Amino acid sequence: MPGERSRERSSITAVLLDLNAGETREFLPAPxxxxxxxxxxxxxxxxxxxxxxxxxxxxxxxxxxxxxNWRQIGSLHYDQDRFGSYSSLISWSPDSSSxxxxxxxxxxxxxxxxxxxLRLFVAESGKSxxxxxxxxxxxxLWSPRGDALIFSGAxxxxxxxxxxxxxxxxxxxxxxxxxxxxxFSLVSWDSQDDRIYYFGxxxxxxxxxxxEGSKKNMQFYSCDRDGNNIRLFGASLPAEAEGWSLSADxxxxxxxxxNGSPSLVEFGSRLAAHLPIVRRGISN
Numbered sequence: 001m002p003g004e005r006s007r008e009r010s011s012i013t014a015v016l017l018d019l020n021a022g023e024t025r026e027f028l029p030a031p032x033x034x035x036x037x038x039x040x041x042x043x044x045x046x047x048x049x050x051x052x053x054x055x056x057x058x059x060x061x062x063x064x065x066x067x068x069n070w071r072q073i074g075s076l077h078y079d080q081d082r083f084g085s086y087s088s089l090i091s092w093s094p095d096s097s098s099x100x101x102x103x104x105x106x107x108x109x110x111x112x113x114x115x116x117x118l119r120l121f122v123a124e125s126g127k128s129x130x131x132x133x134x135x136x137x138x139x140x141l142w143s144p145r146g147d148a149l150i151f152s153g154a155x156x157x158x159x160x161x162x163x164x165x166x167x168x169x170x171x172x173x174x175x176x177x178x179x180x181x182x183x184f185s186l187v188s189w190d191s192q193d194d195r196i197y198y199f200g201x202x203x204x205x206x207x208x209x210x211x212e213g214s215k216k217n218m219q220f221y222s223c224d225r226d227g228n229n230i231r232l233f234g235a236s237l238p239a240e241a242e243g244w245s246l247s248a249d250x251x252x253x254x255x256x257x258x259n260g261s262p263s264l265v266e267f268g269s270r271l272a273a274h275l276p277i278v279r280r281g282i283s284n
Contacts, residue, residue, distance in 0.1 A: 016068075029061050029070035036089040039065060040096035045123055047090045047099050051078050060101070062123045073126030076103035076119060091140035091149065098122045100131065100140055100149060118151070118168065132173045134166065143225065144191035146170065150178070152186060152198075165198065167225065178227025189225075197222045 012034055014027040028035060032050035039046050046065045049058040058078035063070040078089075092099045098120055105115035116135035121128045136153040143149065148167050155166050155175050165179045178196075187197040198221055223230045 027068070029063070029068075029072075030059070032059075038090035038092060038099070040092045040099075040123070041094055042096040045096055047092070047121075047123070049078065049089055049101065060121060060128075062121075062126070071126070073121060073123075074119075074128050076101070078104065091142065093142050094144060094146045097124070102134075102136055103130075118149075120170070130173075131170070132168055132175050134168070134175070139186045141186050141189045141196070143189055144194070148225070150186065150189065150196060165196075165223075165227065167227075176227075178223060179230070195222045195224055 012028075012032055014035065014037065015024045016027040017024050027037075028048065028050065030050055033053040034051040036049045037046060038048075044065055046063055046068075048061045048063075048070075050061065051058045056077055057075050059072055060074035060076065061070045061072050090099050090101055100118050100120050103117050103119050105117075115133065118131040118134050118136075118140070119128055120131050132155065134151060134153060134155040136151040140149055140151045148169055150165060150167050152163075152165050154163050155177070162177070162180070164177045167176045167178055168174070187199065189196050221230055221232055
């Protein structure tokens with residue numbers, strides 16, 4: 001498993017730890033100012049983006065996860081806002097054959113423009129193509145069949161450039177806006193009922209005190225692949241919630257509390273397995 005990031009001057013290193021032998025070795029194929037790693041769903045491949053801050057480009061690598069036979073298959077301008085956030089920048093297809101990353105347009109002087117794209121890489125051949133013009137601010141999820149993906153952010157190509165939750169056809173690149181509000185965090189695209197689960201912020205709670213300011217009231221929703229039949233699950237989530245984790249069976253989700261919150265929030269993540277919300281106390 002990749003170890004923690006360690007900095008020496010401006011270079012970042014990832015270390016692979018063998019849990020059986022207790023040995024470590026370098027994991028990244030080359031020095032980098034920052035990086036993003038993601039293993040394929042099959043566990044047999046790994047993709048990496050290695051960022052160079054001097055030319056504002058990220059080298060794209062793939063390798064077999066056992067041999068770590070890294071090979072560079074591309075280079076692109078990276079999304080500076082997302083690098084360093086420790087969120088995933090690489091989204092693998094369900095069959096582990098390809099993955100999607102976000103790339104930015106830059107001028108000759110290296111200045112970042114407002115243009116951003118989703119680029120699809122085929123892992124084996126190294127070939128790539130732009131799917132659509134879009135800028136994401138959350139995870140990218142593939143459909144269980146691998147024929148489409150969804151993201152939260154802004155898109156062009158006939159979608160008007162407005163913010164929302166979008167679906168993109170993998171073959172044609174066609175974009176459809178599913179909802180007009182941002183999804184705070186995408187949870188899953190369920191293979192059993194073909195529904196999309198996400199945290200949203202449809203309603204805003206006004207808290208005008210100096211200590212709290214204005215917070216959004218996060219709710220857990222699901223919708224079908226066309227953005228219809230939106231369902232709300234349970235009560236509101238803590239406004240200060242910092243993240244979520246889905247159980248291995250996909251039937252439960254837990255929200256991590258933020259500062260000042262004394263509890264975890266657990267709830268069912270599927271309609272058929274819906275559970276009442278339970279707050280579990282934890283020590284500060």
